Amino acid sequence: MNTYGNQRISLAHGSGGKLTHDLIKDCFLARFKNPILSELTDSAILNLKGINLAFTTDSYVIRPLFFPGGDIGKLAVYGTVNDLAVVGAKPLYISCGYLIEEGFNSVSLDEITQSIGDAARNAGVLVVTGDTKVVEHGKGDGIFINTSGIGVCYYQLLQDIEVGDKVLINGPIGDHEIAIISARGELGLDVKIESDCAPLADLISHVLTASGKIKFMRDPTRGGLATTLNEIVTSKDLGILIEEKAIPIREEVRAVCSLLGFDPLYLANEGKVVIIVGCEDASLVVDTMCAHSLGRDAQVIGEVVESPKGRVCLRTEIGGTRIVDMPVGTLLPRIC
Amino acid sequence: MKYIDEFYDRKICVNLAEEIAKKSLGTELTFMEVCGTHTMSIFRNGIKDLLPENISVLSGPGCPVCVTPNRTIDKAIAITRLNEVCVCSFGDMMRVPGSSSTLAQERGRGADVRVVYSATDAVGIAERNPDKKVVFLGIGFETTTPTVASSIKDSALKGLKNYFVLPAAKLIPPAIKAILDSGETKIDGFLLPGHVSVIIGRKPYEFIAEDYGIPCAIAGFEPTDILYAILRLVEQINNGSPAVENCYRRSVKEDGNKLAKDMMNEVFEVCDSEWRGLGVIPSSGLKIEKKYRAFDALHNFKMDVEETKENPDCLCGDVLRGVASPLDCALFGGVCTPENPAGPCMVSSEGTCAAYYKYADVRR
Numbered sequence: 251m252n253t254y255g256n257q258r259i260s261l262a263h264g265s266g267g268k269l270t271h272d273l274i275k276d277c278f279l280a281r282f283k284n285p286i287l288s289e290l291t292d293s294a295i296l297n298l299k300g301i302n303l304a305f306t307t308d309s310y311v312i313r314p315l316f317f318p319g320g321d322i323g324k325l326a327v328y329g330t331v332n333d334l335a336v337v338g339a340k341p342l343y344i345s346c347g348y349l350i351e352e353g354f355n356s357v358s359l360d361e362i363t364q365s366i367g368d369a370a371r372n373a374g375v376l377v378v379t380g381d382t383k384v385v386e387h388g389k390g391d392g393i394f395i396n397t398s399g400i401g402v403c404y405y406q407l408l409q410d411i412e413v414g415d416k417v418l419i420n421g422p423i424g425d426h427e428i429a430i431i432s433a434r435g436e437l438g439l440d441v442k443i444e445s446d447c448a449p450l451a452d453l454i455s456h457v458l459t460a461s462g463k464i465k466f467m468r469d470p471t472r473g474g475l476a477t478t479l480n481e482i483v484t485s486k487d488l489g490i491l492i493e494e495k496a497i498p499i500r501e502e503v504r505a506v507c508s509l510l511g512f513d514p515l516y517l518a519n520e521g522k523v524v525i526i527v528g529c530e531d532a533s534l535v536v537d538t539m540c541a542h543s544l545g546r547d548a549q550v551i552g553e554v555v556e557s558p559k560g561r562v563c564l565r566t567e568i569g570g571t572r573i574v575d576m577p578v579g580t581l582l583p584r585i586c
Numbered sequence: 587m588k589y590i591d592e593f594y595d596r597k598i599c600v601n602l603a604e605e606i607a608k609k610s611l612g613t614e615l616t617f618m619e620v621c622g623t624h625t626m627s628i629f630r631n632g633i634k635d636l637l638p639e640n641i642s643v644l645s646g647p648g649c650p651v652c653v654t655p656n657r658t659i660d661k662a663i664a665i666t667r668l669n670e671v672c673v674c675s676f677g678d679m680m681r682v683p684g685s686s687s688t689l690a691q692e693r694g695r696g697a698d699v700r701v702v703y704s705a706t707d708a709v710g711i712a713e714r715n716p717d718k719k720v721v722f723l724g725i726g727f728e729t730t731t732p733t734v735a736s737s738i739k740d741s742a743l744k745g746l747k748n749y750f751v752l753p754a755a756k757l758i759p760p761a762i763k764a765i766l767d768s769g770e771t772k773i774d775g776f777l778l779p780g781h782v783s784v785i786i787g788r789k790p791y792e793f794i795a796e797d798y799g800i801p802c803a804i805a806g807f808e809p810t811d812i813l814y815a816i817l818r819l820v821e822q823i824n825n826g827s828p829a830v831e832n833c834y835r836r837s838v839k840e841d842g843n844k845l846a847k848d849m850m851n852e853v854f855e856v857c858d859s860e861w862r863g864l865g866v867i868p869s870s871g872l873k874i875e876k877k878y879r880a881f882d883a884l885h886n887f888k889m890d891v892e893e894t895k896e897n898p899d900c901l902c903g904d905v906l907r908g909v910a911s912p913l914d915c916a917l918f919g920g921v922c923t924p925e926n927p928a929g930p931c932m933v934s935s936e937g938t939c940a941a942y943y944k945y946a947d948v949r950r
Contacts, residue, residue: 258694268925508590510703511623511935513630568599568809570632572945578924 266472304339319444323365339401351390424517448521463528492552593808621779622649622936659684705737760870787842863903902929
């Protein structure tokens with residue numbers, strides 16, 4: 251039996267957690283088997299006549315389509331260019347595919363498209379190809395967008411993560427998901443939180459110029475910081491220990507989490523990057539990020555440790571320790 | 587947040603833990619908490635790391651999802667298979683295995699099953715979908731039940747004809763009594779649930795101290811709350827004067843919340859109820875009063891409920907009584923994991939097995 255479930259596909263298979271990973275491993279990797287895909291990086295790295303190109307794709311499914319701090323269009327551009335940026339590439343071109351449900355409001359379509367145009371200009375990429383499909387009413391949820399992106403790699407991540415390396419993040423976690431949840435209006439929450447949706451390539455290029463000791467980067471989107479950290483240590487001979495006190499979280503986000511029983515470590519972000527850097531460059535990288543508008547609250551949040559191997563642990567505020575596991579299932583409505 | 591930060595102060599927590607160690611004098615003491623939020627807080631904050639080795643904290647039947655028996659889940663599943671019905675449930679119930687299916691699996695097969703955050707949300711769905719019969723799966727303890735009662739009263743006032751509750755609410759004090767009467771577990775004190783106590787107050791627990799001579803402390807949910815309540819239990823033991831002490835005064839009043847209690851009493855009446863692991867406990871559940879029968883799913887739907895089947899290897903029942911630890915269960919971590927749960931204690935975020943699996947380094 252495959253391990254991605256013995257039944258039908260559930261929302262949990264798309265939540266970015268353990269079931270998503272099982273599905274990728276047992277269904278997709280098994281069939282598409284090739285060394286480039288097997289790397290499972292945010293973007294595939296393709297060597298074409300000596301030039302390393304980064305190539306990625308992502309589909310955007312979000313409700314509501316417009317939310318504080320962004321909309322599906324902006325998300326579709328920044329999500330894809332960020333996947334290029336975190337492998338050390340300069341994003342250059344993107345594609346844009348629309349799946350539109352019959353009856354969808356053309357004013358909203360205009361607004362979303364305008365937003366894609368603005369976001370692409372802001373991120374320094376061109377939308378160079380696209381596709382439109384319209385499905386029957388009732389066969390789609392308003393609009394879905396797929397974008398693919400190509401960039402040129404200018405930095406080779408070191409990949410040799412070792413004990414003592416520091417774990418950094420460029421600012422407070424959870425803003426995006428809490429903004430989406432409150433924008434849905436289902437919880438009767440009146441929280442003034444905007445999505446952190448932002449293009450990270452410029453911030454990352456500053457970091458990569460400042461330090462040659464960057465070993466790993468990833469944007470902690472679906473599944474949040476907890477998932478990204480687990481992905482780093484899974485099947486590795488080392489672990490990660492993070493300090494609860496050091497993790498930047500806005501008071502409003504913490505309050506909503508406390509009210510609803512969410513763990514902020516699992517909330518999605520759209521403008522954050524987790525960086526693993528050699529210990530000696532940690533403060534240099536924090537300073538570099540703090541000097542950039544998207545890294546004002548950058549922090550060292552933890553370090554790579556010898557044991558427990560393959561695990562992420564958290565030292566709690568009161569001094570206890572607990573495991574931070576890969577998320578399983580999805581209790582939250584799907585958000586991205 | 588200023589208000590929260592103080593309850594997480596490392597120095598205060600360490601001081602409380604040292605005081606517990608000093609005053610318990612190495613005596614082996616076992617305390618039971620009866621609240622899923624306590625279970626979660628103890629694990630999430632690593633409170634066990636601070637406690638001396640002679641103090642153990644057990645989780646009792648404090649997670650409403652976990653104590654709901656298969657029969658109730660099977661009824662909810664049977665309702666999802668009826669025509670023009672929408673079943674609304676708290677998210678935690680979605681993946682709990684019934685005899686042969688789960689609500690999530692039924693949704694995957696096309697049933698209209700929705701996750702809601704409160705009974706009020708389900709009333710809203712009923713108002714917006716007059717052509718559907720909306721059934722709220724009304725699990726929960728005294729904490730949640732007043733809101734379910736309010737949803738029924740509200741629907742009556744609005745004249746809603748398509749909102750129903752599948753009654754499955756339970757009461758905490760009779761469950762504590764059942765555990766004590768079974769005599770299966772040595773319990774030196776109870777950490778009583780803060781949220782339930784906000785509604786029912788302090789008095790309904792007095793029998794524990796008076797009739798059974800066991801110390802009790804009503805506890806809040808932040809680390810300092812829990813450690814302080816444990817310290818008070820140790821001090822009660824030392825003084826030889828068991829009592830029900832309210833250590834959560836900022837929220838719990840002596841007589842609880844009168845409005846909520848009145849609402850509950852108006853809409854529900856006490857009945858015997860089946861608990862997973864504990865069997866039928868007299869006067870431990872709530873059914874809907876005759877006056878509100880129009881909203882009672884049990885009286886308004888003809889359900890084809892399958893024969894109840896239990897997984898014979900699942901130890902959830904024993905875990906809920908504090909007789910077994912998740913680690914004693916042959917299924918734990920192998921056959922039974924959060925992504926493929928065999929029993930409810932592995933599904934609910936407040937379940938003991940899920941907490942062990944998620945937060946403690948005990949996987950097989």
